[in-house]
Amino acid sequence: MGRKILIDKVHIEGIRFFDTYRKNGGYASLEKALKISPAEVVEEVKKSGLRGRGGAGFPTGLKWSFLAKPEGIQRYLVVNADESEPGTFKDRYLMEFIPHLLIEGMIVSSYALGANTAYIYIRGEYAWIIDILQKAIDEAKEQSFLGKNILGSGYDCEIFIHRGAGAYICGEETALLESLEGKRGNPRIKPPFPAVKGLWDCPTVVNNVETIAAVVPIINEGGDEYALIGIGKSTGTKLISACGNIKKPGVYEIDMTISVEEFIYSDEYCGGIPNGRRLKACIPGGSSVPILPANLLLKTAKGETRLMNYESLADGGFQSGSMMGSGGFIVLDEDQCIVRHTYTLARFYRHESCGQCSPCREGTGWMEKILLNIERGKGKMSDIDLLWDIQSKIEGNTICPLGDAAAWPVAAAIRHFRDEFEWHVQNPEECLRRNYGLAGYAEPLEAVIS
Amino acid sequence: MSDEKKLFKVTIDNITVEVQPGTTILNAARQIGGDIVPPAMCYYTSLKGSGGKCRTCLVKVAAGSAADPRPMPKLVASCRTNVMDGMVVENITNPSVLEARKGVVELLLINHPLDCPICDQAGECHLQDLSYEHGVESTRYEFNRRTFDKHDLGPYIQLHMTRCILCYRCVYVADQISNKRVHGVLDRGDHSEIATYIKQSLDNDFIGNVIDVCPVGALTDRTFRFKNRVWFTKPVDAHRDCPTCKGKVTLWLRGDEVLRSTARKDQWGEVSEWICNTCRFEKKKTSDWIIEGPTVVNRQSVIGQGHYVNITKPRETISDVMGGRPPKLLMDIHNVSGVNNVDLSEIPGPASGKTFEEDPHAFATNPTDRKKPELNSNHELE
Structure with missing residues (x-):
């Protein structure tokens, strides 16, 4: 049984409300943090080795220490709750069932950063969660855990919720800031980074919901204690939102030491593939990260067991690995068509490209x-090479990572499933009637190599 | 001035130049000039915040600075990246830069209608120059191109959204030059469009400048549409006493007729002094203007290809780029072939001057070279 520290209290009835949350040890981290200096709070987060849970996995303590601190200029904390990545729904779960955890984490983080105003930029589609969060904010204010002179410490903090309008690109931190300022959500050209010039040209830290929520157990238990959970540089616990062809889709908290195989097949987590089907492929970290065939997913190219953590999932680079990403774990069984799947993702990225820079706008x-x-059986063999060429022209040449996110799934699908693309081209009529099936993807890696 | 700032040394394609701190790589390259200047479709010096969007100016930073000589991991947009002291930049010397640029040009062209034969911008279009210099000869795009309806934005300007490459320059003009913002970008992705909300007209004294900043033929001058091809017109510098702007323009003449007037553009195709709508659209008689003389054409353009008097060529940088070494040739044809030392008349073959001048009966090996009298004499012999 893995250790749970974020969603361990989710099943307590009424945890959504202040009284129950408080009775179950809520807001203890805030009381503790206010007794120490902001720099010490940052130090604890640094010690914990917490990495950004939004996708990039950048060390949070390091990000916080980059924040410029000029005198007399307001600083901001912005929480990125614009969770729009297909396959990712962990933040929604956190905010919906235990909203005070986020509010508590935000107050502690704002205190650490010296920010008096914090924003939650929430996805517009999460309309009902906005009400839940607003109620949580109001409750915290009533109890003077938020607002002016928090718990008599002299520290002021206000939290505002800003609703997005349905654009995936606004999950990119600089586009989010533009949108928060009331402008068109186009990503900014970096540098300057938000830590120097962010919201209204003031130093700003943008963090994911889960990252901010994880600050609470870090302060409660201490950074060193938190760093003991997990393995290597993947410390702490991670929420994984599992979906696709699995028996038990949902949000799971893991401590990043379990193997991918265990995560998919054990009854504690996903419970295996339904209907007696076999595993074909999996996207381990949200739709933007490279897809992996079953044999490379369960074992790395070196033959080691692949674990559910940042390093192990990225083992082998993009040649034979993937990324932890935002933890959107999408499982595909043998009945799924990779070409169709890739087309669906490409359509998503075409629709969500902001249109600012040309490679992404035209290439997607x-x-x-x-x-x-190709999916409709009208493709040519040369189209596969052309696709490869286009994705290589997009990747790395765009302003923001959306171009990369659009290019990687296509690249990975061609890299690992080229035979399926070729089959589609060679059998234009058959591909409309049936799927390619499992082929060699589920065979043990040694068999494929030899 | 005692507080002289230390100049930054930056090396672009093996040519070192000293520039002020805060200069972008693109502007440092422009100080050198010639082939090593990255093309720029969206960057515009006088528009704050422009640039970084078209990605044609991507370059490789091989060394970040003297203090931190690590290379930058990705290609960077030279128009928005400031130089550091000791920076080493690779533009035309780096194959990956050229490859990426080729890709950007191809992507820019997939949704462009390529209707140059009927486009007023043809001949002074930056996209034409760009695709000629950096593109490939054909496209691999086989699908329908995105299209939009044409809109008249008031009495003077027409918008062909189909031709637009979404450089955002006109949006910045409306934001920064004119006194109210009247248009922007609607929608997103490849279906985003420059538009005025509910098709309003662009109504502002300086809004005509959006035509000059447009790198393609998306925003055209309705008073000049289909009047003439730009290469048949002759540009002259002229000025008038204008109460609104400085009144310094380029007039495009055919004979004595003023076909259009535009703001003066520098060698990078950029306007530094904006002109008002009156100067641009309404003063269409030579008597309205004091003509200074032919405009200096210092950019490759179709106007420069004709017998135009005032052409200045850009600096030749190729030997500097190659480190002082002349370009490597497969062979130096002048030394190897000795073709220039041969007396043509000694080569058996086509007729030469001697055939006709010195010996009227000279016999060449080429049958077509036989002269009539000879044929006749042969005939007589038979």
Whole structure:
């Protein structure tokens, strides 16, 4: 049984409300943090080795220490709750069932950063969660855990909720800031980074909901204690939102020491593949990260067991590995068509590209059209190479990571499932009737190599 | 001035230049000039915040600075990246930069209608220059191109959204030059469009400048549409006493007729002094203007290809880029072939001057070279 520290109290009835949350040890970290200096809070987070849970996995303590601290200029904390990555729904779970955890984490983090105003930029589609969060904020204010002179410490903090309008790109931190300022959500050109010039040109830290929530157990238990959980540089626990062809889809908290195989097949987590099907492929970290075939997912190219953590999932680079990403774990069984799947993702990225820089704006549309042709049996062999070429022209040449996110799934699908693309081209009629199936993907890696 | 700032040394394609701190890589390259200047489709010096969008100016930073000589991991947009002291930049010397640029040009062109034969911008279009210099000869795009309806934005300006490459320059003009923002970008992705909300007209004294900043033919001058091709017109510098702007323009003449007037552009195709709508659209007689003389054309343009008097060529940088070494040739044809030392008349073959001048009966090996009298004499012999 893995250790749970974020969602361990989710099942207590009424935990959504202040009284129950407080009775169950809520806001203890705030009381503790206010007794020590902000720098010490940052130090604890640094010691904990907490890494950003939004996708990039950048060390949070380091990010906080980059924050410029000029005198007399307001600083801001912005919580990125614009969770729009297909396959990711962990923040929604946190905010919906235990909203005070986020509020508590935000107050502690704001205190650590010296920010008096914090924003939650929440996805517009999470309409009902906005009400839940607003109620939590109001409750905390009534009890003077938020607002002016928090718990008599002289520290002021206000939290505002800002609702997004349905754009995936606003999950990118600089586009989020633009949107928060009331402008069109186009990503900014970096540098300057938000830590220097962020919201209204003031130093700003943008963090994911889960990252901020994880600050609470870090302060409660101490950074060193938190760092003991997990393995290597993947400290602490991670929420994984599992979906796709599994028996038990949902949000699971793992301590990053379990293997991918255990996560998929054990009854404690996903419970295996339903209907007696076999595993074909999996996207381990939200739709943007490279897809992996079953044999590379369970074992790394070196033959080691792949674990559910940042290093192990990225083992082998993009040649034979993937990324932890935001923890959107999408499982595909043998009945799924990779070409169709890739087309769906390409369509998503074409629709969500902001249109600011040319490789992403034009390239995503082109890839979508080619993939649709292949999927409908109108493709040519040269289209596969063309797709590869287009994605290489997009990757790394765009302003924000959306270009990379659009290119990686296509690249990985062609890299690992090229035979399926070729089969689609060679059997234009058959591919409309049936799927390619499992082929060699589920075989043990040694068998494939030899 | 005692507080002289230390100049930054930056090396671009093996050419070192000293620039002020805060200069972008693109502007440092422009100080050198010639082939090593990255192309820029969206960057515009006088528009704050422009640039970084088209990605044609991508360059490789091989060494970040003298203090931290690590290379930057990705290609960077040279128009928005400031130089550091000791920075080493690779533009045309780096194959990956050229490859990426080729890709950007291809992507920019997939949704462009390529209707140059009927486009007023043809001949002074930056996208034409860009695709000629950095693109490939054909496209691999086989699908329908995105199209939009044409809109008249008031009496003077027409918008062909289909041709637009979404450089955002006109949006910045409306934001920064004119006194109210009247248009922007609607929608997103490859279906985003420059538009005025509910098709309003652009109504402002300086809004005509959006035509000059447009790198393609998306925003055209309705008073000039289909009047003439730009390469048939002759640009002259002229000025007038204008109460609104400085009144310094370029007039495009055909004979004595003023076909259009635009703001003066520098060698990078950028306007530094904006002109008002009156100067641009309404003063269409030579008597309205004091003509200074032919405009200096110092950019490759179709106007420069004709017998135009005032052309200045850009600096030749190729030998500097190659480190002082001349370009490597497969062979130096002048030394190897000795073709220039041969007396043409000694080569058996086509007729030469001697055939006709000195010996009227000279016999060449080429059958077509036989002369009539000879044929006749042969005939007589038979």
